[in-house]
Amino acid sequence: MRTLNRSIVLNAIKTFGPIDRACIARRINLSPATVTTITADLILQGLIFEKEPGDSRGGRRPILLAINPQGAYVVGIKLTETHAIAALTDLEATVLAKRSSELSGSDPESAIELMAQLTNSLLMEANIPSEKLIGVGVGLAGIVDFQEGLFRQSTFLGWRNLPIRDLLREKIKTEVYIDNDVNTLTLAEVWFGCGQDIENFLTITVGRGIGLGIVTNRQFYRGSGGGAGEFGHTVIDPEGFHCECGKRGCLETLVGDPGLLRLARSAFEQGELPVQPCDIGELAQMALDGNQAAIRILQDTGKILGQSIANLINLFNPQRILISGEGVSRGPVFFDALKNSVCSYSLPDLYSDVDLRIEPWGDDVWARGAASLVLRSLFESPVHKIIK
């Protein structure tokens, strides 16, 4: 009960702060005495602090409480098949330091070792004592059982049912949280980003794969086994290219980075592109420079992804769709085609409800998302009570 009330008070201060003790008590239906005890404890731990007095209609002005961003720190890590990107953040998910490093092998031991090293070097770089670190969050591409701490399936690394949370916790002697990487990004939007003020939204990540995070009534939708959101593996062309999941013609075989680069290679072989682009940024630049083949590739694939997003709009009727991921670098040629296609293929009434946003991208966004896993555990009450 004590832990529960502590999370509820912290969340109220995060959501409504700076706020005085009497208002907290009214907002969350706790007695003023309980709020006073809990806030005294939180001040002692350095997680909140007293700000300048607030307005008062007559009488003494009440003292306001606010979250102390530097009260504790967390590390977020995104693990890919080739490297790990890590960021150290404060309690407001502001990135204070970041690092990335290549994996020395594809075995779990190398990955655990690398994540422990990155955590330690970030703490040293930012001069943060290890007792101020309240946890490490890890975002993983694949199917993750976040409650059991199991990486159930990684198509990129070939791991199955790996207890990665406990292995890392053992190594670094700090609380560890793991989740699917798209889920961590979505979580960061719920708690610190464009999802704070809305009930129903989707996060779509575009890059090597295509991911989906689903939030309905401010609750994260995971499905029965934690695998919901495998949007990239919805089949578009049953006779199409082989996918890493073992099927054929999945959405991501057509509109994931390797799909676009395959089209670019074939255009180059036909003499339609001056050079074979080695990454998506180069292809996007060729389109901006007016190369017709590059424009065609980005428009055609943008249209296909737009059609699939229109299907999601018809299924979920979201208030907002946030498009994120490295693939944001595909630029306006791709995203204009995508937006036109979303408009053409979704039901007009549902389309008019959606605010479709292309999010700015940086290499620390994944790691910040992973850090939000830990921050959520601090602010969210154990019964997932959402304070309105």
Ligand SMILES: [Zn+2]
């Ligand atoms: Zn697939």
